[in-house]
Structures are given as C-alpha cells and as structure tokens.
Amino acid sequence: MERVQRGEVRAFDLLFERFRARLFGFLYRRCGDGPVAEDLLQETWLRVVRSRDRYDPQRRFSTWLFQIANNLCRDRGRRLAVERRGKRELTDAMLVEAPTGNPHPVDSRLDMPGLLGRLSDRQREVVVLRYFHDHSERDIARIVGIPPGTVKSRLHQAIRVMREQKAADAD
C-alpha cells in the first residue's frame, strides 16, 4: 500500500488482484446482490485511491479496506431503508389518512435468501467478517467502529437469531 501511496500503478494492480475475490465475497454477503456488490467493489477501490494519503501504514491494509467497504454497505443500507420507508408511507397516505408519528422503523433486513438475509445489518456485518473472512474480534471492532465486547455480544445475538430461524424453518 505504501507503493500505491507513492503512485505506483503496478502496485495498485497487485493489491486489487490480491483482494478482489475476498472483497467481492464480503460485499456480496453484505448486500445480497451480485451487480450491486460489483458496483460497491468499484466504489471501494475508488475511495481507496482517493483517500490513500489518509492510510496509516502502521495499520493492516485489509482492516482499512474492509472498513471502507463496510461503510459503503452501511450507507447503501440506510439509503434503501429510507427509500422503502418513503414508499410505504406514500402507499399508506394513498390508502388512508397519514398516521401520526413514525409507525415504520428503519428495516435493514435484506431481500436475500438464507440465514444472512434474516439478520439485521449490524448482526450481518459482524457475522460476515467473523465467519466468512476469519477476522478476529479486535479487527472487526476496528472495521465496524465498536468496542470488542459489543462485537462479541452481536455475534452471540446473531447465532441465537440464526438458530431460532433454523428451528422455525424446521417446524
């Protein structure tokens, strides 16, 4: 990455190749959509290039890279949730008089098959990083920006949700 910071295009190519599959897998599991994951992958690398002066060589590059990618997924999740809420409110308003207050909480769950789609965004990000990418709890804490204890409790919650879901599916 230091060579990328110095402006070496070849070093960037090596970095891109090294993380291509891992990053794509992460983005796909985070957002549940192949083409969207590809777009986010491009956006992640563009951000890496644009903000390379802010990279601290004493930190692991993968942590920084996944932090950028995860933030993009979060932004997208928030945008989608707001859009969905807007659509629902519009539908409600067309059917009946608009209710007071906010009856629809922000829904960050995905239209994604399988257990990952049943998890909330906060749970999914830690599960994907821990289970599929073997990041340590400390690393996840840095990527997600929460204390390691919170990572542990979110993983625990996620496992409970997934077990309940599996049990419900079996019934």
Added chain:
Amino acid sequence: MPTNIVCEKTSARLEAAFWSRRAPSPADVTHVASCPSCGGEWEALKAVANSLATSVPPEFAEVRARSIRQVVAREFANSTPPIAVATRRLPIGYGRELARILGWALLPLPIALFAYLQLFQFGAALLGQVLPEWGVVAVGFVAASAAASWLAVVYGSIPLVAYQRLSGFDDAFKTPHEVST
C-alpha cells in the same frame, strides 16, 4: 465440576469452533456425545453452518473485474500523490535519528572552524609576502568558498544518512519495484 459448568464451558468452546469453522476438540466431542443438551447445541450450530455454506457469491466476471480495474487505474493515474505522502513515507523515528546525527556532527564544528581560521590566517600571512593584497583577498575568497561548499555537502547529506540508517542501505539502492509493499 458440576455438569452445568462443564456444559457452559463446552458451549462456549463449541461456539468458538463454529465461528472458526473447525471441528471441536476430542474432549468436547466426547462430552457432546454423552450430553443431550450439548449434543443438541452442536447439532443446531452444524445446521446453521450448513445453511451459511449455501451463501456462495456468484462468479465475478473477469470482464467486469478488468473494467473496474481500468476505471480505478484511470482515477489513480489522474490523481497526483498527495503532498502528505512525502512526509508519511519517512521512516518511524526519523526526526530523532536526524537530531542525533546532527548533534554528533555539530560537536566538532567549532574546533574545525577555529582550526580552519588559524590555517587561513597563517596562509594569508604567508601569501602576503609573495602576493599583492588583491591576490591574497582572491585566494582567501576561493578558500572560504571551498570551505563553505565542503560544509554544505557534509551537513546537507545528514538527512540522507539518517534516512538510509533507518530504512536500510539496501532499500535505498533498490528500484521502487524491488522494495516490498
């Protein structure tokens, strides 16, 4: 140890094994086989693992990867390396090493300057006997310039010496491609 404590500890280890996608230890396998509660727990975790295993990302088309790489490479080529990078590239502890070498190099400077001045005066007195005054001034000027240049070279190279001491002499003479990331 009462069974519930054993189960609690086994449960924590089973969960850790689940997250790291490895098999439980032989001791835990034995316990799981004999304890219905832990056995059920492990079965549930295996069911979750099987379900997660179906979350396989689709093939990332080579054409798309190439196009992304081109877009990013274009952005990369168009953006000049920020000024901050030049500072960031200095090895850790560079400032301290520079101050240390500079300190050692400045120690003998007063003695060297004094000795040079003595030599200069002696030389001027000697030359004054054979050369006119303007000749002595000219030779003195040349000698002073030479001394100043010598000092500039010696003290000007100190930042480079400090850099090379910290980053290794080998790296300093490698091409950027040879130096590892």
